[in-house]
Amino acid sequence: MTRLWLLLGAVGLVLLPWYGLETPAASVLGLRAEAAPALFAGRWWLWPLVVPLGMAFAGWLVPAGVAGLAWMAGQGLVIGLRGWGISWLGLAGAAPAQAAMGWGAAAFALACLMWIAIGLARRGWCRGDVFVLGALLLITGLIALFVAWPVLSILSSAVRDNAGAFTPGALPDKLFNRAIWGLDCLGGGRGCGVAWNTLAQALVVGVLATLLGLAFALVAVRTQLPLKPLVRVLSLLPVITPPFVIGLALILLFGRVGVVTNFLANSFDIPRTRWIYGMPGITIAQLLAFTPIAFLVLLGVLEGVAPSLEEAASTLRAGRWQVFRTVTWPLIRPGLANAFLISFIESLADFANPLMIGGNFNVLSTDIFFAVVGAAHDQSRAAVLSIVLLVFTLTAFLAQRAWIGGRSYTTVTGKGDAGLSAPLPLGLKAACLGVVVPWLVLTVVVYGIILGGGFVKTFGRDYTPTLDYFLTAFSIDRGVGGWFLSGSGWRSFITTMQLAAIATPVTAFLGLLTAWLLSRQDFAGKWAFEFATMMSFAIPGTVVGISYILAFNVPPVELTGTGLIIIISFVFRNMPVGIRAGLANLAQIDRSLDEASMTLRAGTARTLRLVLVPILRPAIVTAMVYGFVRAVTTVSAVIFLVSGEYNLATVYIVGRADVGEYGVALVYSAVLIVTMAAVLVGISAMVGRQRIGRRGTLPAAELATT
Amino acid sequence: MSDAVIFRGVSKRYGQFAAVDVIDFTIAKGTLVTLLGPSGCGKTTTLRLVAGLEHASSGRIEIGGKDVTNLSAAERDVSMVFQSYALFPHMTVLENACYGLRASGIARGRAEAMAAEKLALVGLEGLERRLPSQLSGGQQQRVAVARAIVLEPKVLLFDEPLSNLDAKLRRHVREEIRGLQQQLGLTVVYVTHDQQEALAVSDRIIVMNAGRIAQDGTPRELYEAPRNRFVADFIGDANLLPATLRRTGATEAEVRIGTLSLTLPHRGVADGAVLVAVQPHSVRLGAAGEGLAGTVAKAAYLGSHREYEVALPGLAHELFVVAPVAQPLAAGEAVGVAFDPAGLAVVPEG
Structure with a gap:
């Protein structure tokens, strides 16, 4: 087990291309200079990564993992695409340049995380359970990279001007601008600030x-x-x-x-x-x-x-x-x-x-969009507006959790209440x-x-009646090379289905793993972990979109323009759906089932695989379907992330409607709705049948009285 | 005979609260030991500490001579029958019984043969292909037992195994568990809050109260010679009457209960105010004027016996009495109260 992760670390350093996200085979076979693994091609700033690898092989797993991750992050931030990435460090001399991290870096980072998990488990953390620690660190790492880091990028953009210079002095001005907080409309003026508009709405x-x-x-x-x-x-x-x-x-x-x-x-x-x-x-x-x-x-x-x-x-x-x-x-x-x-x-x-x-x-959400895509292209303003919107939604989210979360007078005890509800006045x-x-x-x-x-x-x-619009979007013609999809909507339709289909299992896996950690494991900092995972639910899609652009447009992690960034945004936007479904369903499964499995010599991973996943299967399928449908119908985050190569159905429809082609927009929407309804109904029917067939009338879990 | 389980100064704390507060005990191989106490006394936590489902905050736990304090449940040679049975609802009876063997890496064919043998032992032949939801409560319980013993663990744990069964079935199942334990020579730790059940099945009983051991002994020792007020009260519904004690010999003492003077073993209790535990069936109710003066406050007929509550004005106490059916007494009647010394035990006050 440990050997496997040591090997992965080594592979990440000496075999896989350190830079670039094309498939490893393609970049290695292409023999491009930047496709060389980390330790080759004279990139001296990557050589120190050998030290943590050596430490790991020597058995100092925790320090090795921490050092490895720290050096990766540090060199990635300091050395950018065009030389020194952080100007205020005042580094002199000829600046080296590096591209964005790729598969080798990802493998090495994953290995580092697992070294830390194994090392901490050996010291008795989480009852010495490597699986729990590994899952915990993996999810924490992903959330740090794809939720926390983008949000931090917004904050950092807000204190810069559009040329990238550090100008914290201008922040109060930008934040308390008349355009945001103005109250002219009360006095009969042109209109109130956008923040007031949003709140009133x-x-x-x-x-x-x-x-x-x-x-x-x-x-x-x-x-x-x-x-x-x-x-x-x-x-x-x-x-x-x-x-x-x-x-x-x-x-x-x-x-x-x-x-x-x-x-x-x-x-x-x-x-x-x-x-x-x-x-x-x-x-x-x-x-x-x-x-x-x-x-x-x-x-x-x-x-x-x-x-x-x-x-x-x-x-x-x-x-x-x-x-x-x-x-x-x-x-x-x-x-x-x-x-x-x-x-x-x-x-x-x-x-x-x-x-x-x-x-x-x-x-706010539309203003953010126009600040970036409009003629103004004012990233700094978009960042400031995002902060305002984020503060609003987070405040409401926290109020909802703190004030109402557990408070409910209504009780479902499972005991039959034979009474009749009072008729309405x-x-x-x-x-x-x-x-x-x-x-x-x-x-x-x-x-x-x-x-x-x-x-x-x-x-x-x-x-x-006419089929013109339908045929414009979804016609199939016979050409020289046989049948082909000539409609203008096919490309975005297929891309959408593919990306959503890839994102869905990942979303369900991460969501349910998180739910399982939250409901079945105790560890230090659990509330912070829960807060971080559920918080991504409260971040508006527009803010996610702008934050991904700000965070992943340049090395060390460069994803804009790829299908991957769209998949990642799907995953982290919809993961809370999986978490909620998982939490609700796990709460109904008595803990004694896990414990019975543990006392019967099964380890954590085995218990999860053989006992919980089969029982949760209907919930998992449902979560996957909802994740898929939500991914297909979302527009707010992805409208920032699409590219020529990866256009999505919803963005395409918005584009059509924007230029007044309502017919095509409506036809395409109808096709999406019908497709999604078919997916929902079909899968629900399948899951429904399965539940009746498999779980019978009275699972032992429901007899539990503990 | 070696010890199967040893607890040395084991505590389990949740923050400030100690669910188990520095307890020591040993459990001999091949015996059935019951952890008995009211809810919240720490008995289930103690059982889960043996299983490895909880980990001790301090102290040391040995199973089969091996220190297992830091081992997880999956790494300990114990198995457990849960209160809820915890049968996997998506697996058949046979798959449930095989689960532990398969997890231990035993090939399917052999695992199924071993499981089928144990299922037959608990009388479930022919039901191997059923799902747990298609079984009655008693049958589910047997599956849970078969699933646990199939691993031939060093220690088998039962967490209130009878609490989900109806009253008639309980007696039957508890005799089956006892029979199985003696037949296979199993070491069993058994948790219950029902003292009848504990007295009936145990070789030894550990009575717990507020996270500590109140008394550890054979059923007879606990019943006839409770060491303190809590045990006397909890086992056998004993009446506790105030009395004064004066030692008169090496083992004997004169005990005065109101106007009554008795000679009883002092059991190491010092002179002065004490309590006397009086078993309900050792009270003799006679004609008024003999022994302590009392009045029948309540009377109830229960078929096999009668129960009375007798007010003792001299002691400002009420006495719970179990008496034969013959010679009924009515509420309000004045009686004379005497005791059978075999049913009395001196207990330190407090």
């Missing part, structure tokens, strides 16, 4: 989404209407819908030449306006997208209210309103706060809807239905436009 959406979600949940749980299945289907839609499509559909409905606008103008002479562009449009679009999330949270909370409590209240002479006001409402209040904060965070982080329908109403019921039914109609209309709008000539004016 999130507040409105948070409150409205919570109320709408509550209305839906009340209707689903407490009335006889057969809405539940329908609402459950609708709640899946936002997951499979690329986020900006809703904005697009709203433009087609309410824009200056939208269907509704036309109707009102022609029939009632109501003048055409651009009211939908801006806060109203963003609000409607975000509500359509986030209400289902609030609904799911509140549905669980409402179902968790024990009917016997309400029955107790009504036998104590309380009327319907009194029961609702004095029992039900206080019980669900923590759930309401939770739903509010989740919608609030989603709205803060949303990028695609403001981009599509925001008009002149700027929010009539006024409340009428109000809920009055909101829910029109909203359902709007949702159906919006999705109708999305799915069908691309199959007519010009939506809103000419409803002649």
Whole structure:
């Protein structure tokens, strides 16, 4: 075991190309100068890495690993692509230059981590369990490199000007700028700062989404209407819908030449306006997208209210309103706060809807985007805006975790509660239905436009059915060399599927490994580990995108323009989904199963492989499907990371919509939605069957009473 | 006979709280030893320390003459039957029973033969292909036992194995476990909070209280000669009556309980105020005027015997009494209370 990792370290230094991320074979066979392994080609700054390797072979594993990693990081930062990377060190002399680290460096770094794990295990850390320590260090290392380091790069960019000079003095000016914090709109001026815009937008959406979600949940749980299945289907839609499509559909409905606008103008002479562009449009679009999330949270909370409590209240002479006001409402209040904060965070982080329908109403996420891609190309400003947005989302995230995290009055004990929920007060019921039914109609209309709008000539004016747009994007022609995919959308579609398919298993593996460490192992600094892993959930996609550009555009780790950086962003954006699924499912598996396996002579890795993974298989598949779908439909992070070679479906659609080709954009969106729905439904059906077949009625784990 | 398990000054602390507080004991090979105590006394933690599922904060643990203090569960030669059974729900009965053998690197064919043999021993022949969820509670328990003994461990651990069974099955299963232990000559450490169960199956009982050992002895020693108030109270529902003691000989003492004077072994207890543990069935209720004056406060008929609560005004105490069915007494009747000296034991106060 130890020998294997020693060997890997040696291979990393003397066999694999130290620089470059082409496949090792390609770069070695190409015999390019930079493809030489570390110790060759006269690169004296890499020679000291022999020392840690020697130390490791001599058995000083921990110091060897630490020294190896430290020297790698140090030389990587000091010696850049064009000489000295850190100017203030004042290094003189002819600067050597080096390219970005490659496979050899990755292998050597991994070996260093494992040396440390083995060394610490020998000293009795984590009960001497190499597997636990190895997993812990691997995940910590990955998070440090792909979450913490990019965020630090943002901070470092914020204190530099765009030429790269260190100018901390300018930071307060940039941070407390009028454009960000101005309050002109209160005095009737042009508009408020972008930070206020963002906060106001999130507040409105948070409150409205919570109320709408509550209305839906009340209707689903407490009335006889057969809405539940329908609402459950609708709640899946936002997951499979690329986020900006809703904005697009709203433009087609309410824009200056939208269907509704036309109707009102022609029939009632109501003048055409651009009211939908801006806060109203963003609000409607975000509500359509986030209400289902609030609904799911509140549905669980409402179902968790024990009917016997309400029955107790009504036998104590309380009327319907009194029961609702004095029992039900206080019980669900923590759930309401939770739903509010989740919608609030989603709205803060949303990028695609403001981009599509925001008009002149700027929010932080779109401003960040335009600071980088616009004519201005002001990285420093993007970094500062990112910091503001990050502070907002992290604060809300921390509030949600600290304040609500464990607090819930509702209890699911597993004991049957035979009571019946109290009927809703009539006024409340009428109000809920009055909101829910029109909203359902709007949702159906919006999705109708999305799915069908691309199959007519010009939506809103000419409803002649046509396949033109579909064929533009997805035609298949017969040419000289046989059949080929001639549609303009194929390339991005296939790239998306490939990259998401590669990222998905990695995401699930890392997410579940992390969940297992968190739920089953005790180690020093566990809360910090948990915080770091879950924090990546709170970083808005736009901030991830900009931070990856800032961190991985230049050596020592250069990834921009590759498919790898897109895969990595998928993995670390979606890993928390796997962690949550894993935590929830592991909590249901009694620890005595692991312990039984351990007392039966099975080691940690074996226990994980033979006992936990098979039991968790349905959860793993579900996490993988969601990871895949989320990867396919995301736009905010990857819009910064795509390149000519690796373009993605969502970015392609945004591009089409941007130049006014709504037909192609809608057709492509419909294809994505249908594909993702097929993936979701198909796999869910498979997993569902498997669960019934394999796990029978009553697993021993559920008999556990400890 | 050598010792299978040795604990030397073992503690397990969680922060400030000591779940197990410097305990020493040895367990002889081929015996069944019970860890007995109320919930939270540290008995399960002690068992998990033997298993290697918890690691001692200080002290030293030996199994089969080998220091295992820092070894993990997988590296120790013990196996355990869990309270929840912890059967792997995705594996068949046979796969569950084979698990330990396969993990130890034994080829599938041989492992299955060994497992099938042990499954037959616990009476599960023909159920090898079932999933645990298709078995009754009692059958699941047998699978858990078979899975544990198939490894022929130096020590077999039971964590409250009967708590998920109904009352009738309990008696049966506990006799089976005892029978199996004696048949195979196993060394067993058994955790329970039920003193009846402990008395019935054990060669020796270690009574624990608040992380320490309250008393360590044979069932008879514990029942008839409790060393302190806690043990007297916990084993056999003994009544504890205040008394005064004066030594009168090398082993004898005069013990006064209210107006009653008895001669009992002093068991090393010093002169002065003491407690006398009175077994409920050693109280004789006679006509008023003989012995201590008492009044029947409550009376209950339980078929095989009667139970009374007798108020003793002179001692300001109530006495729990188990009496034969004949000669019923009614609540409110005045009685005279006498004791059978064989059922009494002097216990230091406090």
